[in-house]
Amino acid sequence: MAERCAVIGVGQTHHKAKREDVSIAGLVREAAKMALTDADLTWSDIDAVVIGKAPDMFEGNMMPEIYLAPALGAVGKPMFRVHTAGSVGGSTALVAAHLITSGIHKRVLTVAYEKQSDSDAMWALSVPQPFAAPLLAGAGGYFAPHIRAYMRRSGAPDHIGRMVAVKDRKNAMRNPYAHLHLADIDMKMVEDSMMLWDPLRYLEACPSSDGAAAMVLASEDAVSGHYPPAWVHGMAMRSEPTMFAGRDQINPQAGRDCSADVYAQAGVTDPRKQFDCAEVYVPFSWYEPMWLENLGFCDLGDGWKLTESGATAFDGDIPWNASGGVLSSNPIGASGMLRFLEVAMQVRGQAGEHQLDGAKLALGQAYGGGSQFFAMWVVGSERP
Amino acid sequence: MSAAGGIIRPVSIASFAQSQNVRKDDEHNEAESLLPVIAEVFGNIGITKDDVDFICSGSTDYLIGGPFSFVMALDAVGVWPPRAESHVEMDGAWALYEAWVLLQEGEIDAALVYSFGRSSLGDLNEILTLQLDPYYEAPLWPDIVSLSALQARALIDSGKATEADFAAVASRSRRDALNNPKAQVRKDVAPEVLLRDDYVVAPLRRHALPPITDGAAAIVLAAGDKAQQWSDRPVWITGFDHRIETHSLGARDLTVSPSTVKAAEMAGVGSANVDIAEIHAPFAHQELIVKEALGLDDSVVINPSGGSLAANPLMSAGLIRIGEAASRIRAGQADRAVAHATSGPCLQQNLVCVLEGA
Numbered sequence: 001m002a003e004r005c006a007v008i009g010v011g012q013t014h015h016k017a018k019r020e021d022v023s024i025a026g027l028v029r030e031a032a033k034m035a036l037t038d039a040d041l042t043w044s045d046i047d048a049v050v051i052g053k054a055p056d057m058f059e060g061n062m063m064p065e066i067y068l069a070p071a072l073g074a075v076g077k078p079m080f081r082v083h084t085a086g087s088v089g090g091s092t093a094l095v096a097a098h099l100i101t102s103g104i105h106k107r108v109l110t111v112a113y114e115k116q117s118d119s120d121a122m123w124a125l126s127v128p129q130p131f132a133a134p135l136l137a138g139a140g141g142y143f144a145p146h147i148r149a150y151m152r153r154s155g156a157p158d159h160i161g162r163m164v165a166v167k168d169r170k171n172a173m174r175n176p177y178a179h180l181h182l183a184d185i186d187m188k189m190v191e192d193s194m195m196l197w198d199p200l201r202y203l204e205a206c207p208s209s210d211g212a213a214a215m216v217l218a219s220e221d222a223v224s225g226h227y228p229p230a231w232v233h234g235m236a237m238r239s240e241p242t243m244f245a246g247r248d249q250i251n252p253q254a255g256r257d258c259s260a261d262v263y264a265q266a267g268v269t270d271p272r273k274q275f276d277c278a279e280v281y282v283p284f285s286w287y288e289p290m291w292l293e294n295l296g297f298c299d300l301g302d303g304w305k306l307t308e309s310g311a312t313a314f315d316g317d318i319p320w321n322a323s324g325g326v327l328s329s330n331p332i333g334a335s336g337m338l339r340f341l342e343v344a345m346q347v348r349g350q351a352g353e354h355q356l357d358g359a360k361l362a363l364g365q366a367y368g369g370g371s372q373f374f375a376m377w378v379v380g381s382e383r384p
Numbered sequence: 385m386s387a388a389g390g391i392i393r394p395v396s397i398a399s400f401a402q403s404q405n406v407r408k409d410d411e412h413n414e415a416e417s418l419l420p421v422i423a424e425v426f427g428n429i430g431i432t433k434d435d436v437d438f439i440c441s442g443s444t445d446y447l448i449g450g451p452f453s454f455v456m457a458l459d460a461v462g463v464w465p466p467r468a469e470s471h472v473e474m475d476g477a478w479a480l481y482e483a484w485v486l487l488q489e490g491e492i493d494a495a496l497v498y499s500f501g502r503s504s505l506g507d508l509n510e511i512l513t514l515q516l517d518p519y520y521e522a523p524l525w526p527d528i529v530s531l532s533a534l535q536a537r538a539l540i541d542s543g544k545a546t547e548a549d550f551a552a553v554a555s556r557s558r559r560d561a562l563n564n565p566k567a568q569v570r571k572d573v574a575p576e577v578l579l580r581d582d583y584v585v586a587p588l589r590r591h592a593l594p595p596i597t598d599g600a601a602a603i604v605l606a607a608g609d610k611a612q613q614w615s616d617r618p619v620w621i622t623g624f625d626h627r628i629e630t631h632s633l634g635a636r637d638l639t640v641s642p643s644t645v646k647a648a649e650m651a652g653v654g655s656a657n658v659d660i661a662e663i664h665a666p667f668a669h670q671e672l673i674v675k676e677a678l679g680l681d682d683s684v685v686i687n688p689s690g691g692s693l694a695a696n697p698l699m700s701a702g703l704i705r706i707g708e709a710a711s712r713i714r715a716g717q718a719d720r721a722v723a724h725a726t727s728g729p730c731l732q733q734n735l736v737c738v739l740e741g742a
Contacts, residue, residue, distance in 0.1 A: 002489045022520055055451035056473065062446045062514035062521075063473055065730040070630045076646060079628040079733065080482070083473040085452055091470055095482060102488040118518075127450040239439075239469035241459055254466035369455050373469075 005100040006229035007344040008107075009039025009216030015179040015329040018117040019210035024059060025071035025284065028113050031212035031334075032072055035109065038350075039216040039225040043073030047105035048214070052092025052112040053333030054368075057124040059115050072111060084237075085366025086281065088112065089213065089336025090375030093255065094235045096217050097377070101232075106222040112337040113212035114330075121208060140205055141378040142282060143369060144197035147286040150250050151199070154289070156304035158199065161285035162190040165204045165327060167313050168282070171356070172324025174314075174354035177211045179329040204285040204327075211331030213338045220383075230344035233378040234265030242370045249371050257283040258374040259365075263296075266361070266378035271313075272297045272311075274379075276359040277319045277346055279339035281366045281370065283326045292320075295365065314354070322346070322354045335364025340377055347381040395487045396611035396618035397739065398494070400707030401425035402601040405568040405695035408504040409598040414443075414453055418460035418500050418600045425496070426601040429614040433461055436604065437492035439469040440483045441478075442476035442499040443699050446511050457500060475499065476601060476703030477664075477725035477735050483605050484624055493608045500600035501699040508596055508698070515728060517631060528729060529593060533585035535638040535730045536669040540587060542639045544676075547587055550668040551575035554591040554693055557668075561690025568695040569595050592668035599697030601704045619710040623651030623738035626725075631732065638730050644677035647736040648722075653678055659718035660685040662705035664725045666692050673731060674724055688712060702726065706737050713741040 011034025013019065019027055028051070036042060049072050056062050065074075067082040072079070084091040096110035114121075140348040150156065170183040172178035182189075185203070193202040216225075219327030223229050223365040238258035240247060247253070260273075268274045282288045282293070297318065298306045306312060312320040321327070323342040326335045343362035345351040351359075361380040367373060403425035426432055433439075439461060443454050454471045463469060472479050476499025483495035496601060512528040537590075539545045555575040561567035573591075581589035602616070611618045627643035629636055648654070661684050665671035675686060687693075689708040692701045702725025709721035719741045727733040 002491075055445050056514075057445060057451055059518065060514065061518045062511065063444060063727070065474075065628070066515050066732055067517045067631050068627045069732075070632070074628055075630045076627060076643070078626050080478065080626075081473050082470065083454070084471050085455060095485075098485050098489070102485045103484060104488065120570065124451055129448060129450040237468050237470055238466045239458065239463050240466040241463055242455055243459070244464055246464065252466075257466050260405075369452065372455075 003101050003103045004220045005097045005232040006223055007215050007217050007379065008218045008223055008225040008229050010341045010345055011038060011214040012177050012338065012341065013211045014177050015209040015211035015331055019115065021327035024061065024064065024115050025068055027115055027210065028068060028111050028212045029071050031214035032109060035214040035216050041107065041216060041224060045075060046107050046109045048099055048108050049074040050080045050082065050092055050096035050108060050110045052088040053114055054086065054088055055124055058121050058332065059118040061298040062341040071295055072109065078312035079281060084368060084373050086332065087336050087366040087373040087375040088368065089220050089238055089334050089338065090340055090364065090366030093215060093337055093340045094237060094375055094377065097232055099220050100217050106219045108217045109214065110217060111212060111214045112218055112334040114333040115210045116208040116332065117210050134150040140197040140200055143284055144200055146249050147199060147284065150286060150290050153250060154301045154304055156289060159187065160183035160289055160304045160307055161204050162187050162200065163307055164282065164285040164288040167323045168321050168327040171314055171354060172328035175323045177209050177322040200284055206283040206326045206330035209329050209331040211329060211334050213334040213341050214230050215341055224234045227348040227350045228381060230347045230379040231383050233380050233384045234262040235377040238374045240372045250290060251294050252371050254372060255367065255374050258376050259295045262376045262378055268378065271295060271363065272318050273364050275361055276342065277320060277322055277356050278363040279323060280320055281326055281336060281339055283330060285327065288320060319356055322356055336375060339366055344379050347379050349374065393488050393490060393607055394620045395484055395605050395607045396615060396620055397603055397706065397710035398606035398611060398614040399425045399428040399604040400710055401428065402566050402704055402707065403599045405566055405597045405697055407568065407596060409502060412498050414457040415459040418457055418498060421445065421600045421602050422460050422498065425604055429604065436496045437468065438483055438486055438493040438495040439467055440479040440495065440497050442472050442474050442479035443501055444473055446514060447501045447503060447505055447698060449506055459489050464732045475699050475701065475727055477706055478626065480603060480703060480706060481624060481626060481735065485623060487605060493606060493610045495605045496602065497605065498600065498602035499700040499703050501697055502598040503596045503698045504598050524647050529588065530585050531633065531729045533588045533666040536587050538638045539669050539673065541733040544639060545669060545672050548575060549672060550592045551578040552673050553668040557687055557691050557693040559687055561694035564694065566691050567690045568597050569693065588667065594666040594692050594696035597695050597697040599695065599700050601700040601707060603703065603707055617714050618742050619713045620740050621737060622740045623653065625650035626731040626735035629649055633730060639673065641677035641731050641734060644674055644734040644736065646735055648678050651736045651738045653722050653736060653738055656720055658684050658722050659720055660688055660709060660712050661722040662689060662709040662724065663687055664692055664702045664705045666696055668693060670731055678722055678724065702735065709739050713739055
């Protein structure tokens with residue numbers, strides 16, 4: 001990277017099933033103002049705005065950067081809109097970060113959101129298209145067969161998915177912004193919940209949330225704010241085709257390549273040992289063990305053993321999704337950015353009740369499409 | 385470094401290709417319509433997808449009427465093994481900007497940019513209404529032609545232009561398009577004749593409206609040694625910026641384009657003579673507004689390709705302006721050119737790219 005980039009401000013909304021108290025503009029502005037306050041800056045200090053969200057049909061507002069420009073203080077500035085499916089929150093942060101590392105801007109505001117209650121994502125994902133196989137049952141229907149394939153391949157026992165569902169919801173009890181606060185969550189409660197897409201039960205799936213996330217990114221000479229900066233140590237994106245017989249959708253090559261790239265930039269050779277924590281896009285419980293393997297935190301086939309051992313729990317040696325993760329809050333377009341934002345909060349020491357002691361280096365990951373789009377960054381408390 | 389006339393890494397428009405622009409292509413899906421364009425943009429300079437380090441595309445889901453139209457379109461490139469790739473829900477000109485930003489860092493030297501859209505699939509005039517404020521404006525269903533007519537009326541009322549000026553722009557554009565085999569509307573009709581057209585929405589007569597176009601376009605960007613290897617006459621991007629205005633039409637003076645003025649200033653348009661300009665003005669009167677905002681005098685050749693009045697493939701029309709301007713420089717017809725792209729109702733968002741021959 002030509003110039004260093006730091007996260008100097010973070011903000012997020014209280015994620016809920018329905019944020020009927022705010023418009024879309026009000027939602028994104030809430031997160032953005034919080035990030036500016038954290039960075040000790042005002043709207044006029046920002047050089048450019050980069051916004052991301054998942055398909056526009058989720059709200060019925062086409063190319064919403066056009067409508068949101070004034071709400072985000074972008075009038076007279078460059079405003080940019082990213083859309084890379086579920087990974088978009090991560091990709092958006094990366095596009096914003098490159099405006100800093102390329103030396104073009106000093107301070108960039110990046111925002112991602114979804115207001116799922118304005119529409120119905122399941123419907124929007126399931127519109128029949130000419131010449132394309134229909135996705136009739138939303139994302140869960142697409143991913144459930146991959147989960148079954150993972151279970152068969154790895155020999156993982158049934159209860160692993162339920163463990164992840166319980167762990168992430170317990171973590172969410174420490175996060176005041178999380179959508180789901182299920183105080184009584186336990187294995188039995190998950191097991192008793194309705195079967196949605198075999199083997200995924202209702203409580204093993206992410207909620208539908210309204211919410212937004214925002215970060216202020218800055219060059220080294222523009223660092224400000226109430227907490228020390230989170231320095232970007234590496235960033236990468238990778239994509240692979242949806243329909244290709246040579247793909248392994250259980251352990252996608254694009255995910256392996258993306259992590260290899262970002263680890264090389266950050267000097268990471270042993271992710272489990274070197275990272276203090278990770279925020280990884282786990283919208284369905286079983287994606288924790290699957291991504292543990294894909295991201296090289298363990299050998300192939302051992303992801304479920306890591307989860308079962310408690311290593312990824314809040315008090316484990318490599319906590320995953322201490323914030324509660326996507327399983328506890330899923331404003332789709334923002335879900336990837338929340339992963340990137342949460343690891344920045346950890347290395348800045350501002351995560352409050354879900355702060356992990358001594359977090360210095362962390363991985364944020366987002367994925368999207370048919371497990372084919374990946375965005376990752378590594379942030380650390382030390383300047384690279 | 386900065387795009388504001390500071391030190392920028394020279395990046396070249398190494399290759400440009402576009403599809404035949406047509407009123408309706410119902411024989412190909414998005415990937416199929418892109419395939420020959422991608423093949424041509426690589427074939428022009430004898431490279432393959434393995435020679436580019438980054439891919440970025442621009443499109444909008446609302447044309448196909450389903451989510452993720454960019455996902456299957458990626459099959460036109462064939463991203464296996466996996467590639468570094470990104471997508472903007474914007475005109476391809478902004479995808480080009482994202483790729484240019486990455487190339488500024490000096491770690492990669494080549495990128496593929498493409499955009500596509502079949503405007504014919506739905507009712508474009510209604511679809512574009514969905515770009516408006518979803519609470520206060522869109523529910524009233526003001527269509528894009530009516531909003532553009534408001535802008536044209538304001539321009540006439542300001543005394544800066546007349547309906548005859550709009551007809552002159554349309555006449556020149558479609559006549560120039562006779563030399564552009566890719567254009568959709570190509571004819572030599574005098575302005576006096578065009579003024580006999582009926583109004584679609586006064587004061588806009590049929591000739592002042594863009595055609596509805598299906599099309600796709602692609603550009604290869606190159607820096608460093610590759611820029612020299614892939615072209616005898618590299619066309620360099622020497623300034624690049626984009627700006628947005630507020631959304632509420634009532635809060636804007638629609639007769640001027642302050643975001644274009646600012647982007648032009650940041651891109652350094654006025655620092656030297658401009659030979660040609662490719663302006664993305666879907667409606668005839670918008671060319672006059674953008675021309676003034678860019679600070680161009682009457683010596684500048686405007687839209688020799690015919691512009692978007694001759695072919696207006698949504699999401700590609702801006703990228704095509706950059707490709708067309710670069711082609712003129714490569715052909716030796718110009719040394720310095722300005723390309724412009726726009727987005728949103730009544731020129732709300734504007735991008736300016738300055739190109740120079742070696």
